[in-house]
Each structure stands twice: as structure tokens, then as C-alpha cells.
Amino acid sequence: FGPELVDTVLLSFATQPSDVQVGQPITPAVRVLATAGSGDSVPNVSVSITAVNNNGTPAVLSGTLTQVTDAFGIATFDDLRESKTGGYVLVVSGTVGGRPAIFVPLATSDRFNVKP
Secondary structure, three states: OOHHHOOEEEEEEEEOOOOEEOOOOOOOOEEEEEEEOOOOEOOOOEEEEEEEEOOOOEOOEEOOOEEEOOOOOEEEEOOOEEOOOEEEEEEEEEEOOOOOOOEOOOEEOOOEEEEO
């Protein structure tokens, strides 16, 4: 099942971010699932991730901020770090290469805290 057969790809957090100490990688790794409306996983979706603080201001997230979904529709972000304490959510967006007509709405994680 591939992206050429769908007009919308939905993103969801298969593994939510957990509380973490400042500067340390979020563990377990954040995993994002790409699916078609039918629920089938969609490989080869480029997924980008950002962080937003409690005030809605973009945060400085470091690590590999773009991953491509694997054969099971999973993008794994295993080196994400935040350099300031506070409460955050992660926001993911996606694109399907060569298929700009495929709609990929944003998805937002549960809130997590970065502690000193």
C-alpha cells in the first residue's frame, strides 16, 4: 500500500513524548504513524517535527527533525532534545514527495515537561 493510492495521509503519535531532563534525548523515541483513511499504513512520507511551548511559541528542538516513514508507516525520532525547561507539545507535519495534492494535516502530541 503506497501513497500513490490515497488523497489524504493522517499522522498520529504511536509513541508520545515523555518528561525529560533538559538537554537529554526524549526516551523512549518519539514515533509517528502515517495512515490512509482506511487505516492502512503509508510508507515513504516525509515527517517533520517541531516543538511549541505552553505559550504557543516555537521552541528550539534539536536532533534529526525530519524522518521518512518506513515500510510500516512509522517515522522514528530517537535523538530529540530540548535546551530549555518548561512544558511543550510536539507538532508534526508531512509531505509525500512528488505528490503535492496529497493532504497531510498537522498532528499534535500530548504535553510533556522538560525539567532541570
